[in-house]
Amino acid sequence: MKKKVLTVDDSRTIRNMLLVTLNNAGFETIQAEDGVEGLEVLEGCNPDVIVTDINMPRLDGFGFIEGVRRNEKYRAVPILVLTTESDAEKKNRARQAGATGWIVKPFDPAKLIDAIERVTA
C-alpha cells in the first residue's frame, strides 16, 4: 500500500513541487492550503505522515501542529515542518507544538524523501 502524505502549504509553487516530488517517490499525496484546511482534510484522510509549512494564513503551522496533536485519532502521526526558518527559535516553537522533525528549505526533493523515510516505517 502506498504511504499517504498530507502536505499543508499556502504557496502554490511549493505545493506543486511537493506533489511532483512525492508522487515520483511513490507516495499518495493529499494537499491543503493552510492550517484550517489541513485540519479539515486530516479528518478522514488518515495520513502516514504530515508535511507542513509554518507561515500560512488563517492558521499557521504551529497552530496546525497543536491541532493535530490534540486530535485523539491522529495525534501520533509524524509531522515534518517544511520551512525556511533555520533559526533555533522557530524550530523550538515547532517542537514545542509537537513537530516530529523538520526540513529546511530551499526545497530539496532528496532531503524531503529522506526525512519522510526517517519518521515512517
Add this chain to the structure above:
Amino acid sequence: MDMNEIKEIFFQECEEQLAELESGLLKLNDGDRDPETVNAVFRAVHSIKGGAGAFGLDDLVSFAHVFETTLDCVRSNKLEPTPDVLKVMLKSADVLADLVSASRDGGGVDESRSRGLVKELEALAHGELPSSSAHEAPKPAPKAAPAPAPVAKAETPKPTDDSGFQPIPFSFDGFGEDEEPAIEGSVYEVSFKPRRELYSKGNEAALLLRDLSRLGEMSINCDTDALPPLDKMDPEASYFGWKISIRTTKSEDDIRAVFEFAEWDCDLEVKLAEEASSDEELPMVPVPFDLSILDDSSGGEEEKGAEQGVSEETVAAAVSAAETASNVSRAARAVEKKESAAAAAAAQNNAAAAAAAAGQTIRVDLDRVDRLINLVGELVINQAMLSQSVIENDATGTSAVNMGLEELQQLTREIQDSVMAIRAQPVKPVFQRMSRIVREVADMVGKSIRLVTEGENTEVDKTVIDKIAEPLTHMIRNAVDHGIESPEKREAAGKDPEGTIKLTAKHRSGRILIELADDGAGINRERVRQKAIDNDIIAADANLSDDEIDNLIFMAGFSTADKISDISGRGVGMDVVKRSIQALGGRISISSRPGYGSTFTMSLPLTLAVLDGMVVTVAGQTLVVPLTAIVETLQPEAAAIHSFGANQRLISIRNSFCPLVDVGRVLNYRATQANPVEGVALLVESEGGGQRALMVDAIQGQRQVVIKSLEANYTHVPGIAAATILGDGRVALILDVDAVVAASRGQSMKPEMSLAATG
C-alpha cells in the same frame, strides 16, 4: 508536470504575492495596524523567498531574505512601521518585483539601487531609523534582528544542551565482531533513552534504531528495568532504554544526526569505544534486533498501538515487546489495520468533499482561451448565417427548424457570454502598478502624492486590461508631473502639501469607466488656449467653451509643459493617449476646475471581441453602429430640420437643437447630403458629452457582431473602428462614432476623412 511548469507557476504566484505585498504595505501606510496585514506582507516575501530558493534564484533569495528579516522586526513589534520605514519597504517591494522579472525574463536590475536598499533594510532591522527622519528624536532602539545570513543552508545538526541533556554514565569495554574481526571503522557506544515526549511528537524509537543500524553493524541491548507491572503501567509512558554498540566508518556527528529530530526528547550519549577493531570478547550478549519488521509499510509500534486505544490484551502484548519485538509489532499492526480499513471508505468520501471545498480555480494557458474565443466567434457568425438562410428559404417561420434555430441562437449567445466571462479580470493588477509609478515619479519631481484607488475589483476583458496599462501610465505620470503642484505651492494655496490622485473603476451601461482625478491646480485655460494658437491648432479668434479648451490637450502636437521634463515629456502627448484609448473602442474626456484639479474619464468596452451593434444602410453600404453609442433613433420630420450656415443642419428634438451629421457624406460615400426626411436619425452621445444626430438611410436590425480588427488585416481607416462578418457572409464596417462626429465638427478639427466607397 515538470520543473519548468512549476517555475512558471512560481512566477505567476510571485506576481500575486507582489500585489499582495504592495497592497499590504499601502494599507499599513494608511494606518492599518491589523496584525494580519503585517503577517500577509511578511508571508508574501517569505513565499517568494521559499520558491526562489527551490529554483536557485540566489539574487532574489538574498534580497528577499534581507527584506523578510526587516519585515519580521515589524511583525514582532520591534520596528514601528512609520511612513519613513514604509517608504523604504515600498521601494524594496519595487526592487523585489524587478528581481522577479529579471529572474523570469533575464536581464539585469539596478544593482546600486538594490544594494542601497539592502543597506537601508539592514539598518532598519538593526534599529536605525531611516535617514530622512534622522532629525527626529531618537526612539528606543528596537532589538537588533539577527544579521541577515546567506539564506538557509542545510543544517549540520549539532547536539545542543538546551534540552537539559543528562548523560547517563555508561561504561562499556570495547568489543569486536566475532564473524568479521577485520571490519573497518570505529566502535561507538550509544546510550539512548527516550522520554515520553519523543513518542507524543510522533517520533519512534524503533525507527531511530533502524536508521542507526544503517550506519554500520550494531548490537542492541534493551534495558527493560524501568517497566512497571501491568496494572501500574501508563500506556503512553516511556520505559525502555537502549544501549547500542555500533561499528561504523561514520563519525560521531553522523550518529548524532540520526537522532536529530529526537535529541531534545531523549537522553543520548555517544562515545567512541575504540578506534581500531579488537578481538576481545563481548562483555554482554547482543540481542538480535529484527529490523525487517520495520520495513513493512504500515507503522506498527507498541506506543502507537497503545495510544490509539487498543484493548488490554494488546497492551499486554506490548509489554512483552522487550523480548519479542516482532510479535508485538504484528499485533499492533493488526489492530491498526482493522482501524484503517474502517476508515478507508470514509476517507475517500471525506477527501473528495475536502477537495470540492478547496479553491475552485484552475489555471489555463491564455492561448487556449483565445482559441476558444475565436472559435465561439466563428460559431456565432455561422449560426447567424444559418439562421439567415433558413429565414430566406422558409417563409412560414414556424417550422421545427426555426424553433431549433432559435434555441441554437440562445445557446450560442450563452456560450459566448460564458467564454467572455473566462477572460474577465479585475483591473486590480494594473491599478497596483500605478501606485509604483506614482511613487517613483513623485520621488523624482520632489512631490508628495498618495494614490487612492477604488473599484479595483471591477472586471474587464484581459486584452482591455493589458492595453490600458500604457495610456494609464502616461496619464498618471502626467498627473504627477503637471497636475499636482509642488508642496510649497500647495501650501501657499491652503491645500494639504500631500497631493492626492484618485483612480476609480466602475461598470457603466456595458462599459467600464475609469476615472483619474487629481486635486492639483486644474487646467490653466489661458495657457492652453495660447499654446493652441501658437501651435496653429486653433484660430486666434476661435470662440471656445471651457470644455472645448480643456479638450485641446488631446490634440496632436500639444504639450503644456513649459520645459520638456524627463517624466512626461518624452515626445508623447495626450493625443497618443487618446488615440490608444480610441483604438480600444474607448473614449476619453477631461473636466477641470481651476484650483481644484482635473478629472480624466475613460470609457472602454468590456470586451474587444464582440459588440452589440445596430446594422444600418448608408448609401448602399452596410455599416454597424455600436449600440452603446446610440441614445435613441427617430424618423425626422421635415418641420424639425433647420438649416444652419452653408451646409450645416440642425434637428430639433424635444425643444433642443442637435447638429445633424450625414454619415454618408462624412465617409465620402456620396458627394451631396441626403435628404434627412428619407432616412433615419440615430441620436448618439459623443465623448465631449454633446449629442449628435447621425443620418443613415435605413436600419436593418440589431445584432451582436464579432469584431475583426481592420488594422491588423488592412490599415487604420479614419471613421471606421473595425469590421465584422454578417450573417449573410458579407463584410460590414463598424462605425467609429466619435471619429465621425469629430470629423463633422468643421474647420477647427481639420477633417481628414477620405474613405473611398468600399466594395
